[in-house]
Amino acid sequence: MESVDGAGASPAEETAPSVIAAGAICWRKEQGQLEVLLIHRPRYADWSWPKGKLDPGETTPECAVREVEEEVGLRISLGIPLASTIYPVASGPKVVYYWAARTERMEVHPDGKEVDRFLWVAPGRAAELLTNPTDREPLESLLAAHEADQLETWPLIVVRHAKATPRSSWTRAEGDRPLAATGRRQAAAVSRLLEAWGPSRVVSSPWERCVQTIAPYLKSKDIKLKLADSITERNAGRKPDKARSTVEKLFDKRRPVALCTHRPVLPLVFGVLRRHLPESLGTALPVDDPYLAPGEVLISHVSSKTPGRIVAVEQFRAYDD
Incomplete structure (x- = not known):
């Protein structure tokens, strides 16, 4: 059982999801400018965020940390919760919970299967590249927190x-x-x-x-x-x-x-x-x-x-x- 208040308030509170997943937007400062980590998934030919479905008995924060490590080789600690997303899949509504994760001075190593490429880009460029429009929602909340000095x-x-x-x-x-x-x-x-x-x-x-x-x-x-x-x-x-x-x-x-x-x-x-x-x-x-x-x-x-x-x-x- 879990609940979130503040930056990570869930849009899925009134909809019982059939699939629950979690992930993170990894971010860093490069020459004082905010950059976020985008991944390319060959299976879907899309640009997205590191994320995946919960394992049995796993909480969403544990899932977010595990998925980032498995897909891009980064061992993260979670920051603020971000906006979650919900969209239809074959089995019904799917909700994905996201967190911000600062990743200064850490090397990215895609697993080569789930993820074959990655990009560090400014938030504006990330919004242009994201394949699924709903993936912009957690990005927007991360950017809002950054502008309000609430990301760190x-x-x-x-x-x-x-x-x-x-x-x-x-x-x-x-x-x-x-x-x-x-x-x-x-x-x-x-x-x-x-x-x-x-x-x-x-x-x-x-x-x-x-x-x-x-x-x-x-x-x-x-x-x-x-x-x-x-x-x-x-x-x-x-x-x-x-x-x-x-x-x-x-x-x-x-x-x-x-x-x-x-x-x-x-x-x-x-x-x-x-x-x-x-x-x-x-x-x-x-x-x-x-x-x-x-x-x-x-x-x-x-x-x-x-x-x-x-x-x-x-x-x-x-x-x-």
């Missing part, structure tokens, strides 16, 4: 810990209550999902269920975990200002970060994020309990040009048992 961003990701052993069946210290079997599977799925944005910092409540949720990602990236006592259920309830301060400090270093905490702490977290939202995104954050499902993540895309300003918000549930 970094992600601040909030993770609710995965499903834990029930309180009713746990007799030891609350901080030691671990993940249930479902929760351990969710933790592995959370790790795969986080790879789409690649946070280089992880901050977590030290309670066992939070640490276990984020552990697979830490292992896959070989990065250190910063524990924050202020965002445990107990301490956040006693000293909410300290919990808010922990969240506020995430904005200071201006680089990708994930925060793992508990359901009762989420209103405090979102309260801080809300201060950084423009009016246009005023309803982008959850307001109703439980705010996020176990193992669900919320991604705030923070402007690199305007420190502290959130320009887009997304939610994704990595695994639903």
